[in-house]
C-alpha cells in the first residue's frame with residue numbers, strides 16, 4: 001500500500017509525548033441481550049459528547065477531521081489502541097461519500113482487469129475480515145456476468161477463478177460458468193436476445209450508512225468522542241509552527257472553540273484539499289474528485305437474489321444492477337468534477353447513460369418514470385498528474401504528512417477502511433511520539449455484531465440491537481406504524497435514531513439512519529413532516545424548527561427525484 005512520508009520525523013523539534021494511560025482492554029463484543037429501552041444510556045449522546053469534548057483539559061492524542069468511513073475507522077483504531085481520540089464531523093456521519101457508494105464490500109473486479117493484483121488481494125482480505133466482524137451487515141451476494149460473445153465465457157470464467165484464488169482463505173462462494181438456462185434461471189429479466197450463458201462469482205454487499213453508524217457506536221464504546229454537526233474551521237499551530245489542534249464551530253449553537261491534540265488527521269475525503277489549505281494556503285492539489293451516479297428502480301426489474309455485473313460498457317466502465325433492500329441499484333458513472341460539495345447533483349448525461357445501458361441488459365426497458373430515486377457520490381481519488389482519466393486513477397490510499405505535521409489520508413475504498421485506519425494511526429502515532437501500541441481492529445467486532453441477524457426480519461440491519469428497537473416500537477404509542485405506505489420504515493425507528501444514533505435533522509433520519517431517501521425519494525419527501533414532528537417531540541424543538549427542517553429536506557431531496 002502506498003505510504004508517502006516527508007522525512008518529517010527527523011525534523012521534529014523535541015519529543016511530544018502523550019500522557020501515559022492504561023491501554024484499553026481489547027473488547028470483542030458478544031451478541032448483546034435486549035437493551036432496556038427505558039433505562040439504559042443512549043448508544044450515542046451528542047450533549048454528553050460535547051461536554052466531554054470542551055471539558056477536556058489535556059490534548060487529545062488524535063483529533064480526526066471527517067466522519068466518513070475513513071475518519072470513523074481511524075477513531076475505532078485509535079481508541080481501541082488506548083489513545084485519547086476525538087472525531088469531528090461538519091454535517092452528519094456519512095453525509096459525504098460514505099452513504100453514497102454501490103454498497104459492495106469487494107476486491108474490485110475492475111482492478112483485476114487493470115492488473116492491480118496487490119490492491120485486489122488486500123481488498124479481498126479486508127472483505128473477509130469485515131464479514132467476520134460485522135456479519136449482521138455484510139453478506140455474500142452472487143453476481144452474474146452475462147455472456148453475449150463466444151469469448152466471454154472462457155475469458156471471464158478464468159478471470160473470476162483468479163479472483164477466487166486471490167481471496168484464498170478469505171473467499172466467499174466459488175465462481176463457475178453458467179449455461180444459458182441457468183443464467184435465465186438466476187436472472188429471469190436478463191435480455192435473452194443473443195444470450196449464450198454467464199459466469200457467476202461472489203462478492204460482499206452491505207448497507208453503507210448503517211455500517212458507518214455501527215462503526216461510530218463502536219468508536220464511542222472504545223472511548224472515542226465522536227460529534228456530528230461540528231466543523232473544523234481552522235487549524236491551530238504552536239510557536240514551533242506545528243499543528244497542535246483545531247478551531248471548531250458547533251453547527252447547532254454557532255459557538256466556536258479550540259481543541260488541542262498531539263496529532264491532527266485530515267480524513268475529509270473529497271474535501272481533503274480544503275483542509276490541507278487550512279494548513280498551507282499554497283498546498284498543491286491532490287484530490288481528483290470524480291462523481292458516480294446510481295439509479296434506484298423497483299425490484300420487479302431484477303427479481304431473484306443475484307446481481308448483474310457488466311465488466312465492460314462502451315466507454316470501458318463497469319455497470320452493476322444490484323438487488324438492495326426492496327429495490328435495485330443501477331450504477332455507476334465516473335465523471336470528473338471540478339469541486340466537491342456535500343450534495344452532488346447527477347448530470348442528465350449520467351442518467352441517460354445508466355438508463356440506456358440498463359435497457360440493454362434487462363427485458364423491460366426502465367424509463368425516467370420508473371426511477372424511484374437518483375443519487376450521486378464523489379470518489380475521493382488521489383491523482384498525481386492533471387489529465388489522468390479518473391477511471392484509471394489509483395483506488396489505493398495515500399498518507400501524506402505536511403511540513404507542519406498535518407496527517408492527511410485520502411483515496412482508498414470503503415472495503416479497505418480498516419487497513420487505511422491502521423496506516424493512518426501508525427503514521428500519526430509515530431509523528432506525535434505516542435507510546436507505540438499495536439492495532440487490534442482485525443479481531444474487533446463492530447457494534448451490532450450478530451451471527452444470525454436475518455432472524456430479525458426487517459430489523460436485521462440493526463443486528464444485536466434489533467430486539468431493543470422492537471421493544472421501543474412497543475413502548476411508543478405509534479412505534480410500529482409505517483411512516484409512509486411505500487417505505488419500509490416505522491415511526492419507532494425515528495425515535496430510536498434520535499435517542500440512540502445522534503440523528504439531529506430530518507435528513508439524518510431519512511437519508512442515513514433509514515434509507516428512505518434512496519429507496520423512494522418522493523415518499524421520503526411526503527414523510528418528512530411526520531418525521532419532523534416525531535423528532536421535535538424527542539429533541540424538544542418547536543414548530544418553527546419543524547418547518548425549517550421540512551423545507552430544507554424538501555429542497556435537498558428534490559434533486560433525488562427524476563422528473
Ligand SMILES: Cc1cc2nc3c(=O)[nH]c(=O)nc-3n(C[C@H](O)[C@H](O)[C@H](O)COP(=O)(O)OP(=O)(O)OC[C@H]3O[C@@H](n4cnc5c(N)ncnc54)[C@H](O)[C@@H]3O)c2cc1C
Nearest residue numbers: 066068069070090096097098101102104232269292414415
Ligand atoms: C459512486 C461511488 C460508489 C462507490 N462504491 C464503492 C463500493 O461499492 N465499495 C467500496 O469499497 N467503495 C466504494 N466507493 C468508495 C467509497 O465510498 C469511498 O472511498 C469512501 O466512502 C470514502 O470515505 P471518506 O471517509 O474518505 O470520505 P467521506 O465519506 O466523504 O467523508 C468525509 C467527511 O469529512 C467531512 N468533512 C469535510 N470537511 C470537514 C471539516 N472542515 N470539518 C469536519 N468534517 C469535515 C465531510 O462532511 C464528510 O462527511 C464508492 C464511491 C463512489 C463515489
